[in-house]
Amino acid sequence: MVEAEDGGSVAEIDPDRAVLAEQSQRFWTEFIDDYLKLDDPEQPKPRPARLGYISLSLPAPVSWLTAYRGFRPDRVGIFLSCRRNTAGAYARQAIIDEWKAGGAVKDELGGTVRLDKTALGSVDTIIDSLQVESLEQLEERKKAFSWLAERVNTFVNGASPPDLSRGSSGGYRGLARSRAGTISDALWLSMYGPPMNDNAIYIRIVARTRQGLGQAINPHLFRDCAATSIAIDDPAHVGIASRLLGHRTRPTTERYYNQARSVEASRLMQKSLLARRNGVVGAPDPMNTIR
Numbered sequence: 001m002v003e004a005e006d007g008g009s010v011a012e013i014d015p016d017r018a019v020l021a022e023q024s025q026r027f028w029t030e031f032i033d034d035y036l037k038l039d040d041p042e043q044p045k046p047r048p049a050r051l052g053y054i055s056l057s058l059p060a061p062v063s064w065l066t067a068y069r070g071f072r073p074d075r076v077g078i079f080l081s082c083r084r085n086t087a088g089a090y091a092r093q094a095i096i097d098e099w100k101a102g103g104a105v106k107d108e109l110g111g112t113v114r115l116d117k118t119a120l121g122s123v124d125t126i127i128d129s130l131q132v133e134s135l136e137q138l139e140e141r142k143k144a145f146s147w148l149a150e151r152v153n154t155f156v157n158g159a160s161p162p163d164l165s166r167g168s169s170g171g172y173r174g175l176a177r178s179r180a181g182t183i184s185d186a187l188w189l190s191m192y193g194p195p196m197n198d199n200a201i202y203i204r205i206v207a208r209t210r211q212g213l214g215q216a217i218n219p220h221l222f223r224d225c226a227a228t229s230i231a232i233d234d235p236a237h238v239g240i241a242s243r244l245l246g247h248r249t250r251p252t253t254e255r256y257y258n259q260a261r262s263v264e265a266s267r268l269m270q271k272s273l274l275a276r277r278n279g280v281v282g283a284p285d286p287m288n289t290i291r
Helices: 015-033 088-100 105-109 138-157 171-180 199-213 219-233 240-245 250-279
Strands: 054-058 063-070 077-084 113-116 125-131
Touching: 015 138, 063 088, 063 138, 077 088, 077 105, 077 138, 088 113, 088 125, 105 125, 125 199, 199 219
Parallel strands: none
Antiparallel strands: 054 063, 063 077, 077 125, 113 125
């Protein structure tokens, strides 16, 4: 029993919700155990959820098939799901593009499959559904289960555009793999395959430098580090920093030289103070060292 924040159970606070959750779990358990058969050995079966839907994961990151039940009217259905700007989204869009171009995907999926928006969706997806008299009636529920099991299996095996699925296992699974593996000229790629945008690159660099160096360094500070290092390690050639950083005027670069001298002065001061604190005889006076 799920506990609420005040120590009571969800069933005690909202009994109707708890009853519906239990009904949903029994519904999906019966469907998965007694009806759902998948041809693809790589496709794991979903778990019976305490919700109005179950999800079947797909190979493209953050993409899945959603099988659902609905009321008023009673119905079951299935549609392709994904998060925006992911490999799964590109795979789904490729299927939709083939659909609109008159490709074979509609015939391969068969049934009453259509291009439509979900109840809460804002973009088109591939969807199919079946309305029945009542899911509480045994024969109607059997009819719904049999239809949904066939639809799920067909969607998993569903045809994908030939030019994208060549050499793959076919279907949405093959298409997703193909789209996720699309070659890009970009140097920085996201975990989903597409190129990272400027903000994503910035965030990753800051995170990695913090992890590796103990200090977060943003991309712009790399320029600062390069110019300052030249000024510290090779002050006679500090002028090369102008061309390295693309500065048009020398005064801009001189700022790094002045900064480098400040860094050097602080280090010498710290070294001298530590030496004096430790009783080192003849510790240099930093004022006589900095020029």
